[in-house]
Amino acid sequence: MLWTALVTMISDMTALTLLAEVSGGASDSWFWIVLTGAATNIACALVGCFLVLRRMSMMGDALSHAVLPGLVVAFLFSGSLNIVPLFLGAVVVGLLTTFLMQTLHQYARVPSDASMGVVFTSMFALGVVLIKKFVSGHFDLACVYEGSLELVVLAETVVGLPRPLFTTLVVLVVNLLVLILLWKELKITSFDPALATTMGISATGMHYLLMALVAVTSVASFEAVGSILVVAMLIVPAATAHLLSDRLAVMVPISAAVGVLASVLGYVAARHWDTRIAGMMTVAAGVLFALTVFFSPRYGICSTVVSNLRMSLRVLREDLLAMLYRVEELDRAKRLTPAEAREAIGGGWLSRWSVAALRREGRVIMDGPQLQLTDIGRESARRMVRSHRLWETYLVEHLGMPLDHVHEPAHRVEHFIDEQMAQELKANVDSSKQDPHGRAIPE
Amino acid sequence: MLPTAFEIHDMTVAYNRRPVLWDIDLEIPEGKLVGIVGPNGAGKTTLIKAALGLVPLASGKVEIYGKNYRQQRHLVGYVPQRESVDWDFPVTVRDVVLMGTYGQLGWFRRPGKAQRAIADRCLQQVGITPLANRQIRQLSGGQQQRVFLARALAQDAQLYFLDEPFSGVDAATESAIFELLHQLRSTGKTVLVVHHDLQTVRDYFDYVILLNMRLVACGPVETSFTNENLQMTYGGRLTILDEAAEAMRQREPER
Amino acid sequence: MSPQLCLETLILGTLWIDTLSLTQKVMIGTALLGGMAGVVGSFAVLRGRSLVGDMLAHAALPGVCLAFLILGSRNLLELSLGALISGLLAIGIVAMLVRWTRTKQDAAIGIVLSTFFGLGVVLLSVIQKPHIGGNKAGLDSYLFGEPANMLSSDLVFLAAVATVVLLVVAVFFKEFKLACFDADFAQSQGWPTLLLDMAMMSALAVVTIVGLPIVGVVLMAAMIILPASTARCWTNRLHIMLLLAAGFGVAAGVLGTRLGRGLPAGATIVLTAAAFFVVSLLFAPQRGLLAKVIAELQLRKRIASEHLLRALYELNEPSLPQRVPVPIQQIQESRHWRSLPKLLAAEVESGLIERTGGNVLLTSLGMRRAVELTRAHRLWEMYLMQHAGIAADHVDRDADDVEHLLPAALLLELEQQLAATGRLPETITEVPDSPHELGGGPGASP
Structure with a gap:
């Protein structure tokens, strides 16, 4: 299954290469950079949605750091930067990290966040020492932090694609496949692990599977964007999508779209100000998130403020109407002047607005100096x-x-x-x- | 006529704009042992928290001996629910009881001999002196509850609020706690206890607050703890009240 | 101390610092850092905010870069101030995201951490352009830490920060403890829990940020968490935990610097701290895993032995007061045993039973123990049935679990309770119908 997918993908890749050549020739690096950025973002967003929903966002941060010693050891054993051993190393160490965190929490009663912090930082320190000791010539440590999307085009090519892009695409396909094949399992274990377990779906198994995916994804993204910015790609688009949708099936594509948008915008901005592309993609994602926080139609701060204000105004108008009705009920002849009415509902510009609005809506009319309810009012x-x-x-x-x-x-x-x-x-x-x-x- | 120890006027409390207590109005005279009774989700804990200023009031006011809570804080002792703290926290039983004296100590001053003496006395009152130097996780549920009670005693208050002190405790602790509450009452203290074992209400309390989102009754057990009132408190879900509360939370325009 | 004396001490201290070699300076610096990180980290870990240190460390980067761009200096104090401002801003944003949107705490931390860091990376690349004049080294040290750059002035700065932070913790110890343990209770007593919380956070932020140039971003997060978690293994008192955490921090700083020659100091310090943690986790006297395993094994052994004695007693019961040999087959069938032969051998060893061929006979000592145990067990059964309202068919299992955990005093109390109400059951008062060899053992009814 996986292999057929890979073959299809590779033929797709050839098509993409052709596309790239058509759209400006191989010398034009922007295409590859944006493509790599977008592919990384999509791959991350796919797993990121589940991290965010399971409230394990920091696992992305933890795993992307913790896999470092695994990479070094894999490199030492295989003697190359071939992705297969690197992925193996990442998966093994990723699962080990997950296991250690759970064990510490369960058996040694270390609080869960502290156990996460203890494990991943120690692993990372180990990785740093291993790098300095054995492979200082091959790994650029600073790159672990920042990544260098700019250099994508300089990398050697695999089936006509720059290696980082190829790696990311492989991971993207794997993530996609897992998501499609295990969609309902992932969904139910994220929503209600206990129920899932009683139904025979192993919540623990799915947890480890997801963590393995996160480990692999972050390794694939290392070279392009670095270990911290990959956290942004894992979490920010997913969290943005969470503010925009209420359904998982909608949230996943939205997060992927946000990721792609962030890569394009990030690239443009970075070119404009001549700065680091990966960093700028992160900032772009952050800006998109911030915009969503304010302007999301349902969960945004603005819409909440506006609807609260609307609500208060409605309440005020209705109070006014009800009061006029009661006055009418008590004494058929008695009417209030606008000033009296405003005074009665608390005064201020809100009450002034309310009286005006009621007149505009035709629920109240002026009868000489006094307010009079219309039939609709x-x-x-x-x-x-x-x-x-x-x-x-x-x-x-x-x-x-x-x-x-x-x-x-x-x-x-x-x-x-x-x-x-x-x-x-x-x-x-x-x-x-x-x-x-x-x-x-x-x- | 006994002075009023605790008074609530027209109090409405809302979480997320959703009202959980509707217009409560009650008055408790000094020296009563009061049970706060109602089904789950009736707002018993909220009542206490609102009284202590831990949740904001949507409207109304709370008075303790005729004054605002802020001014009367030193008169109030509080026993929160046992689940509300991390029992793995590195403190001993005596440390926790000493915390009851912090309020009187004020800023910067450390608990000294006098405070330790108070703590020891309170520990003895609840009968856990031998456990004073244990870490709090090493205690049973009932013992943990006694620790909290001792801490409240160390506050040396006039008015005590206890949130479910009998939940998850053994029979021995339950009767010990009850004994202690009786002693408190006999020294003129007022004690309000969130309780949900209906069978023991008559034995334990002399005043009762029946609560289910709104006040059903508040008064002496003999007159207020009646079948009719219980029926009102526990009889079925208040669907319409719930619906209205939900509509207020969502603030969906009605037309 | 007179002001003059103070001044002199200060001058002397400064002079003394200048006489130190670089290695000594680095060691003192990392020790100071480890010490204060341990103290503020303890509060963070206890409040469930371990990862805030991680976030602060990352979020500081844009602040550092901006401070450099605006002020144009590499002065540690000014850069740190920039870092502090962006760190506190990050905390504020996280708090607002959690309060105002449906984004959860963990995602909020992750978003702020990575976005701020991304911004930092961007600003860093601006700084590194030749015409701005920044060089990579000074700011790169914020990523991985460069303790070897430590100047005397840095050391004085560190010492000053450490003094202030430790003083704040010492002065507000009582208040911090209360707010950490039970915020609701603290608030009901009128303590400003929000302010106290912010004070704790600020202390954490300050320490994280002064530590950044020494151990680097990720590893600073480790310095916050590791010494505190290590200390927690050893004690159940907060003030001792703080002292221990400081001690572990100092030790990690000194040893890590020493052991890690030629390696990145930040990483070796953290690995040293991690080693302390692992050792403590395994070997700490009460909370250590080893201690727990041993205690568990001992308990299991005791429970098995008690089960055996009780089974033997029950098999003996029909023929009491005569002790009779019981066929092993019969014991085997009486309940599920994990490994009966081993258990029998152990009990023979301790003189509680004798084996004759395929039979097992309780010794008089064994009988005495068996009587005691059975009595306790049945007392407990009665107690559970009468007081706790547990369905009778569950009683046996509960008793098996719990009787081994009951202190002797409570058993006595139970007995008295039952006896006082005349509910001490017939079967139990008859238990001390002991064989004449016992001559009224401890199981005898009064």
């Missing part, structure tokens, strides 16, 4: 008062609350009672004609 006010009085009746009859304590809750709730709930209330209270204060409940 009276209708909505009637519904409000009805909700209020039904609720008061319900509180007294069903919850046994004292008479003098029902107005305040009813005043709060009346704005949130829809027709269905009002019907329900009406069916539930005995005296649907009068409220506990003896006033008529409007139909």
Whole structure:
């Protein structure tokens, strides 16, 4: 299965190479750089979504550091930077790290975050020492941190592709395959590991599988973007997607798209300011995340603020309407002036706005110097008062609350009672004609 | 007429805008042993937390001996739920009990001989003197509860709030704690206890607060702990109340 | 001490520093760093904020670069200030993300950590352009640490920071302890838990940032976590834990520098600290894994032995007060045994049983123990059934688990409780119907 996929992929690659040549010739490095960045981002985003949902984002950070000694040892044994032994080393050390963290937490009662910190930093230190001791000529330590996407084009080519790109694409395909084949298993173990286990899907097994994928992905991305920026690629697009969607099946493609967008924007920005590309891709992802935080349609800060403001204004307008209705009810002739009405709902610019808005909507008109409900206005006010009085009746009859304590809750709730709930209330209270204060409940 | 130790006026508490306590109004005279009773999710813990200023009030006010909680903090002792702390924390039983005296000590001053004496006395009162130097994880559930109780005693308060002190404790501890609460009451302290074993309410308490999102009853056990009130407290889910609360949380425009 | 004397000491101290060799300076510097990292790290680990150090260390990079770009200096103090500002900003952003959006804590930390670092990398590449005039070395040391660059002034700076941090912890020890252990309780007593929290965080930030040029980004995170976790293995008291953590930190600094000649000092310091941790984890007296394994094995052995004695007693029961030999086959069938032959051999060794052919006979000592155990077991069974309301068919299993964990005092209490209410069961009062050889053993009823 895997091998057929690889073969298909390789033939696709040839197509891509052709595409690259068409779009500006092999000398144009931007294509390869952006492609590598995007491929890395997609590969990371695929597994990153699960990290974020499982609340294990820091595992990305931990594993991308912890695999270092594995890489060195693999290199020492194989004597080359061939990806197969490197991946093997990464997987072995990644799983070992995961195992150690769990063991420390379970058997030595080290808090889970501390056990993560202890293991990955120690592993990383070990890696640093091993590099200095045995292979200082082959590994650039600074590269572990930053990566050098710029150099992608200079790398030797495999089947017509720069090696880092090839590596990343292989990982991308592997991630994609695992995701497609084990979609429901990953989903259920992320959502409810206990349930999954009772259904015969090993949550532990899936955990280790995911961690192995993270280890491999971060190794593949090392050369291009470095160990920390890979954390950004694992987490930031996924977290961005999480703010934009409520469904896993939507979240995964969105995160991949965010990753691609970040690579393109990052590349453009880096070229514009002439700085490091990988770093700029990270910053671009960060900016996209920040934009989402503010402007996400459902979970953004702006939309929350706006909807809160809207809500308060609505409440204010409705309070005003209900008040006018009550005044009318008490004394058919009595009317309020706009100033009196504003005063009664707390004054200030909000109340001024409310009165103006009601007039604009045609729910209130000026009758000489006084406010007068229109038919539409009276209708909505009637519904409000009805909700209020039904609720008061319900509180007294069903919850046994004292008479003098029902107005305040009813005043709060009346704005949130829809027709269905009002019907329900009406069916539930005995005296649907009068409220506990003896006033008529409007139909 | 006994002075009022604890008073709540028109208090509404909301988490995430979703009301969990609706317009509570109650008054507890001094020297009573009060059970706070209600089903799960009725807002018992929230009531205590709101009284202690740990969660913000949406409206209303809380008074302790006629004044704002902030001014009367030194009169209040608190026993949180046992699960609320990390029992693996590197402190001994005596350390934890000493924490009860921190409030009176104020900034910078260290607990000295006097405070240690208080701690030892409180340890003895709850009967865990031999365990004073144990790390707190090495205790059984009941013993841990006694540690918290001793800490509250060390606060030397007038008014005590206990959040489920009987949960997960053995029978011996339960009766020991109850004995202690009786002693407290006999010295004029007021004690409020979140409790959910209905069978023991009559034996344990002389005042009861029946709570289910709203106050059902508050008064002496004989008059308030009636079948009718219990029916109101426990009888079925308050679906409409829930629905309304949920609608308020989501703030979905109704039309 | 008079101000003059203070001044003199200070001058002398500074002079003394200048006489040190580089290695000595590095050693003192790393020791100071290890010490303070251990102390502030303890609070971080106990509050479940171990990874905040990691985040701070990474998030400091853009601050350092900006400070360099704006101020144009490589002065340690100014760079550190830049680092501190961006570190605190990072903490603030994490707090806001968690508070205002649905992003969880772990993701928020990861996002801020990596994005800030990415920004740092970008700024670093700006600095490294020739016309800005920065050279790589000074700022590169922030990545991996360059303790060999330690100047006398750096040492004075480190010492000053260490003094301030340790003083703050000493002064606020009581308050930090309370806020760490039980924030709700602290708040109910009127302590400003938010401020205390911020003070602890700031101390952590300051230490992380002064440590960056010495051990580097990732390894600084290790210095926060490792000494504290190591110390936790050895003690159950907070103040001792702080002292031990400082000690382990200092030792890791000194030894790591010493052992790691020619290797990156940061890494060897961290590996030394890790070695301390592993050793403590395995061999610490109470919380060590070895101690736990030994205790577990001993408990298991005791439980097996007690099961055997009780089984023998029950098999003897029909013929009491006469002790009778019991066929091994019968014992074998009485319950599930892990390895009966080994167990029998051990019990023969301790003189509790005798073996004759295929039979097993309790010695008088063995009988006395068996009576004791059975009595305790049955007392417990009764207690559980009557007090705890556990279904009767579960009683036996619970008793098996728990009777071995019960202290003798509680057993006595149980007995008295049952006896006082006249509920000490017939079967148990009859247990001390002991064989005449015993002559009223400890199992005899009063």
